[in-house]
Amino acid sequence: MSVCTFTLKTLLKHKVDASPLTPDHLNGKSLADIEKQTLSYGGQIVPAHALFDIRGSDTQHIIFQGDCSQLDYIGANMRSGSITVEGSTGAFAACSMRGGLLNIHGNTGDFLGAGFEGSRKGMLGGTIILKGNAGDRVGDQMRRGLILIEGNVGDYCASRMIAGTIGVLGSVGDYVGFGMRRGTLLLRQQPALTATMQDCGTHTLPFLRLLAKSFADLDTAFEDLELSRARRFVGDAANSGNGEILVLTA
Amino acid sequence: MQINGIHIDDTFAEAFNMRGTRVIITAQNHTWAYHAANAMTGFATSVIGCGVEAGIEREMTADETPDGRPGVAVLMFAMGSKVLMQQLETRMGQCILTCPTAAAFAGLISEDMISLGKHLRFFGDGYQTSKLIGGKRYWRIPVMDGEFLTEETTGMVRAIGGGNFLILASSQPAALAAAETAIEAMKRVPNVIMPFPGGVVRSGSKVGSKYKTMFASTNDAFCPTLKGVVNSELSPEIESVMEIVIDGLSFEDIAHAMKVGIEAICALGTDSGVKRISAGNYGGKLGPHLFKLHEILKGSAA
Numbered sequence: 001m002s003v004c005t006f007t008l009k010t011l012l013k014h015k016v017d018a019s020p021l022t023p024d025h026l027n028g029k030s031l032a033d034i035e036k037q038t039l040s041y042g043g044q045i046v047p048a049h050a051l052f053d054i055r056g057s058d059t060q061h062i063i064f065q066g067d068c069s070q071l072d073y074i075g076a077n078m079r080s081g082s083i084t085v086e087g088s089t090g091a092f093a094a095c096s097m098r099g100g101l102l103n104i105h106g107n108t109g110d111f112l113g114a115g116f117e118g119s120r121k122g123m124l125g126g127t128i129i130l131k132g133n134a135g136d137r138v139g140d141q142m143r144r145g146l147i148l149i150e151g152n153v154g155d156y157c158a159s160r161m162i163a164g165t166i167g168v169l170g171s172v173g174d175y176v177g178f179g180m181r182r183g184t185l186l187l188r189q190q191p192a193l194t195a196t197m198q199d200c201g202t203h204t205l206p207f208l209r210l211l212a213k214s215f216a217d218l219d220t221a222f223e224d225l226e227l228s229r230a231r232r233f234v235g236d237a238a239n240s241g242n243g244e245i246l247v248l249t250a
Numbered sequence: 251m252q253i254n255g256i257h258i259d260d261t262f263a264e265a266f267n268m269r270g271t272r273v274i275i276t277a278q279n280h281t282w283a284y285h286a287a288n289a290m291t292g293f294a295t296s297v298i299g300c301g302v303e304a305g306i307e308r309e310m311t312a313d314e315t316p317d318g319r320p321g322v323a324v325l326m327f328a329m330g331s332k333v334l335m336q337q338l339e340t341r342m343g344q345c346i347l348t349c350p351t352a353a354a355f356a357g358l359i360s361e362d363m364i365s366l367g368k369h370l371r372f373f374g375d376g377y378q379t380s381k382l383i384g385g386k387r388y389w390r391i392p393v394m395d396g397e398f399l400t401e402e403t404t405g406m407v408r409a410i411g412g413g414n415f416l417i418l419a420s421s422q423p424a425a426l427a428a429a430e431t432a433i434e435a436m437k438r439v440p441n442v443i444m445p446f447p448g449g450v451v452r453s454g455s456k457v458g459s460k461y462k463t464m465f466a467s468t469n470d471a472f473c474p475t476l477k478g479v480v481n482s483e484l485s486p487e488i489e490s491v492m493e494i495v496i497d498g499l500s501f502e503d504i505a506h507a508m509k510v511g512i513e514a515i516c517a518l519g520t521d522s523g524v525k526r527i528s529a530g531n532y533g534g535k536l537g538p539h540l541f542k543l544h545e546i547l548k549g550s551a552a
Contacts, residue, residue, distance in 0.1 A: 144382060165381070182379070206353055206399040207381055207390050209317045214384040242377065 001058035004034070008066030009053055014042030015090060016051065018064075019073035023081025023100065026059040034059070064089075072109070075102040076116075078126065088132065092116075097145065099126045103219070110135035110154070113147045113166075121162065123147070129220050136173065139166045142183060150221050158185040161243055165211070167222055180236045180243030186211075187247050188225070197235035202249055204229050226250070251544050253513070255520040256527060258543050263414045263508070264531035265539040268297075268327040269334045270409030270499055271364065272307065272357025275346060276321035280309065286349035287322045290341045294326070295446045298455075298466060302328045302337040303411060303497050305443030316355045317399070323357050325443045327411045327497045334406060335364050342400070343370055350395050356386075358405030367391075367400030413496040413504035413541050415512055416454070416472060416528040422490035424523025426450070429492040431518060432511035439507040442498035454493040454530055469530065488525060501539055505546050512547060 006021060017040040020026075026034055035049035048054060060081035064071065072090040075083050079099045088106030094113045112134045113123040122141035133151035141160045152170035160179040167186040176191045205228075212227035230246035251258040275290070277283040287306050294304035304326040315321040326341075328334035346354045347370060354366055367389045371378040374391040380402075381388045387402040417432070419425035433449035436442065444450075459467035470476050471483045472491045484491070494511055498504035512527050529543055 163380070184379075184381070203396055205390075205397055206317055206319075207383070207388060207397070209319075210383045210388065210399075211381070213316075213318070217384075242379070244379070 002056040003061045003063055004054070004056040004059045005063045005065060006048070006052040006054055008064075008068065009051060011067060012041075012051070012070035014070065016041050016071050017073050018068075018071040019076035019095070021048070021062065021064075022075060022078040022083065023060045023062060024077070024079045026062070029059065031055075031057055069107075069109075074104075075100075075128075078102065091135065094123055094126070094128050094147075096122070096124060097126045097128070098124045101126065102128045104128070104130045104132065107132035107151065108134050110137050111140055112138045112149075113142050113145065114138075114140035122160075123164065127218065129218060133170065138168075139164065139183075139185075142166070148215070148218070148220050148222050158183065158243070158245075161185070169221060169225075177233075177236055177241075177243055177245055179239055179241070180245075181239065181241045183243050185243070185245045186230075187245060190231075190247050191245070193233060193245070194236070194238075196237040197233040197245060198237055200232040200234050202229060202231045205232075205246070208246075251547070253516040253547065254518075256516050256524055258512070258547060259526060259528040260544055261529050262531055262534070262543065263412070263529035263541040264534060264537035265410050265412035265414075265504065265541060266329070266537045267539075268303075268329060268409045268411040268497065269331045269406055270325060270327045270497070271334060271338060271404055271406045272499075273324045273326070273338070273342075273346075273366065273404055274310065274315055274321050274355040274357045275324060276310075276315045276317050276319040276353045276355070277349070278319065278351040280320045280322070282349065282351050283320055283322050286346050286352040287324050289345035289349065291324055291326075291445075292345075294337075294341075295451070297327075297329050297333075297411070301333055302326050302341075303443070303445040304341075305445045305449075305497075307443055308437070308440065316401075317353055319353070325357075325441075325497070325499070327409055327443075327445075329411075331362070331364070331406060338404075339365060339369055342366060343373070346400070347373065347391070347393070347398055353399040355401045356404035358407060360405030360407050362406050363403035364406045366402060366404045368402045370400060407499060409497065409499050410501055410504055410539050411497040412537060413498065413508055413539075414454075414493055414530050415508055415543065416530060417492045417494070417515060417524060418472075418484065418488045418526040418528060419490055419492075420487055420523040420525060425490040425492045428515045428518060428522055428524045429494060432494055432514050435514035436494070436496070436507045436511045439503070439510055441500065441503040442496050442507040444494055444496055444507075446493075446495055449494060451493045451495055452491075454491070457532055457536070472528075472530075483528065485525075493530060501541075505541055508541060508543075509546050509549070512543070 076095040082101040091109030115122040136154035155173035161183040208227040233245040291304040454469040455466040
């Protein structure tokens, strides 16, 4: 079986809700069924084949090709398998994701790994590897899972985070860890922090070695990181949070 | 049966079903890994008085352990799963949590996973942190030397305890020297431990006693100073007997360890003072596993 590939036919003018195009949702469907899968495109409902050239039948491995920056909710509710986006995506990628692997080669919009609007929980499991940059609110209310971002991220990174791990190699915007309750945000660059993130000093943390070992299986620049010592900031004290921002040091 | 002039009795060791687990202890260096493991496996010679039988299985290099630090593997056996879980938690809390730089990881994976650091986390008083890494849950507990890292659970498997053999020699030093030789060889066998001090026990027991409160008492048939007064198993030239007890994860592991140990002794020859090799049993009535010495040494035990 060959990988199921969705190639955009044209440059999209409107947002598309790509949440039905996940390995779980397409599991067991024939190519003809997949082509008939309806999608919300702007104010219309259209079949998938109206927007994509679709090839391959292995729905456990999905690839998006073309300029996907208008595709929102890629990998939403995903539980297994893998999705690779060979470009950029819109907002709410990996929304309420529960398992599997989402690999984005380009950039992504706001709310990566967050939850649906109104939900009390964000991403619940799985792994996201983002090669480019992300917008605001990465991992908003994230409950479990791993987000590895090689580029920069916007404001409110790890806001209201409940648990899980986010790593960012580039820069982060303002209000990092706003309302953070638990979880780990791993940074390489010292961010601007609010007064409610408490400095706990620099330490050698044994679990970082385990984390580094687990990155070795993933196709990401994180595997080259020297993970051992980090400056630990804990918060958000504004809501008695016990989350941590670890800024890696030599 | 004779090997290199040493007589092997046509008898068998009788062993019991147990529950076993393995824990990997790591630390800043082997010295501290051993401090932790020695404490954890201390006072764990026999289930009769200690609850568990435990020992260090082997040393592990940094590239063999989960966190890339030097470590040791510890095996722990008990008569039931409940006791094993209780003892593991107690010993984790008092011996590993307390030991500088030590960390604990699962050494087995099984359907029945038991608590390793699952309850110990409450020592963190709310500041403990859970991390799910590679599908396994770990706990980070803030302690005064930094952070104590432990995996949440480890595996528990059906195991066997009480495999043994007896070394009958012409003197106490000769019996002990032979036992030391056997232990050195047996330490290299995986999946087994010899839980007694230095791997050797000098007070083998029989079932029952003349005293109502005792359910085990000295194995008088093998006590050299009682040769004339009891129905002794010892011939006149035997002056000392040492026993090696083996607990292992499977019948084959124990049989292999017994073979390795007995062969190491036999290689010493009769000049070593060793006259006979025998084994401890209860007539085959108590334990379901019989380790027949002749079959083991011929390599046909299964």
